[in-house]
Amino acid sequence: MTIDATTESSDLYPVTRLAAAREATAAAGIDALLLTPSPDLRYVTGYEALPLERLTCLVLPSAGEAFLMVPRLELPAAEHSPASRLGIEFVPWDETDDPYAVVAARLGKVGGVGRVGLADRMWAMQSLRFRDAIPGAEQVLAGSVLRDLRMRKSPAETAALREAGAAIDAVHAQVPGFLRAGRTEREVGRDIAEAIIAAGHSTVDFVIVASGPNGASPHHELSDRVIGAGEPVVVDIGGQMPGGYCSDSTRVYCVGEPPADFVKYYDVLQRAQQAACDAVRPGVSCESIDAAAREIIEAEGYGRYFIHRTGHGIGLETHEEPYIVAGNTEPMAPGFAFSVEPGIYLPGVHGARIEDILVCTEDGGERVNHRPHELIIV
Incomplete structure (x- = not known):
């Protein structure tokens, strides 16, 4: 285009x-x-x-x-x-x-x-x-x-990311209406893709609908698996807006009452994601934001199940610099835009990830996604 x-x-x-x-x-x-x-x-x-x-x-x-x-x-x-x-x-x-x-x-x-x-x-x-x-x-x-x-977003770029964030939030608000036991991940994904375009995106970049054990695969995307009652579902979605800037946000839903072991580690994940967001401010290293999330998850015994970096930069690409990962000592600066998305994945059982896009400001981090982080039961 x-x-x-x-x-x-x-x-x-x-x-x-x-x-x-x-x-x-x-x-x-x-x-x-x-x-x-x-x-x-x-x-x-x-x-x-x-x-x-x-x-x-x-x-x-x-x-x-x-x-x-x-x-x-x-x-x-x-x-x-x-x-x-x-x-x-x-x-x-x-x-x-x-x-x-x-x-x-x-x-x-x-x-x-x-x-x-x-x-x-x-x-x-x-x-x-x-x-x-x-x-x-x-x-x-x-x-x-x-x-x-490219890393230091201008006010206009930040405004474009806010617009993208609001658009993908509007899609997540509709997801509970698409999820129910008996539907396949692909059927739900098709509805979400249509909603992404209807919300103002020019393209659909990705749709991940990962139910039950598929939730333990961070980049699972879609399959013909039928969603069952009582299963958590990880929904990670994003697209590109007409101006070129991207959205990316993950929320977790459950079709009926969730398993007790899932509820336990989902609470840990919420605290970890909040801690990483709270750690954002100018001058801190990218790796320290990763550490803020990882330390909580490790302290609760789930460290080996957090298998990826905490985040990636975003702008004209869904994944660009800076990367929020151990070893990246790059100091945060106003205008940096990136995801904060820790996850916990139990192979063969289920998994969860919570993701927001943040922009580093002069005095902290501004989220551009505003949907609730609590587990959403449908």
Whole structure:
């Protein structure tokens, strides 16, 4: 889907990002960024280009003018995207042209390149073509340049995440009406997917409906398993909003009265998730937030059942930096947006996870999800 420049928020994709990316490129000792269709390209330009075998690529030299290589048949879409506000040259190419050679020749005219930063999600076929076209250049990841810019969300990005959070909350509010004994996970998932779009998302990124023992598999998604009475059901759902920013939230439901052992550890999980949220503030390390949840779960004897990190960054991607995990000493800063989602999973029995998206503010953490954390019995 291509977002029309007349409807896209200039605050969400400000033209100043191009200069900020150029400055970061120069500071990293990289001669040019090569950004093909990806969250990196959309972040810098606002253009959600189609990922095709035909090359679309923003070429951003650290010294010199940026330009956008675009297949001629995609030129109208590019011209109607937010990239049209950047004042850069669009360079259309025809089917018989070699766009990689064109990029190499143009970069040679601005002094040549020793290091190029490739979009983290560039296809291997494209990176190899660039390697052949610019054989003397070292290839590195553009993410190393853009990570600090993308991690610190602007007020407009934070507002977009709040909108996404409210939309996915509206879906969770409907889930009790979809769940009942005798329905399959896939049937429930189909209803949820329709609700995600109806709530304002442009795409459904994932729908996890994990009942009974499937709840012990964190990324189970859907199956034809019939949901039984008295079974907990983990529902983890998310999508992308028209502006490009993502939602992600997990709540746990039970079809009838829950098992006693489940109730016991669900209470532990609630306390752990709250402790991690309370730990968020500028200056603390990402790993300390993970530790705040993990210490409670371990103290209650469930440590070996908490098998993943506490969270991940979110923005134009559902999973991006920063990661809330042991070993990540990155200090929290205002604008960081990430999930807090500890889980407890008993193999072959059941499992649970509670997830909110938070944004680090000047004095703590702001949740963008507001559905109740209590076990919801339907």
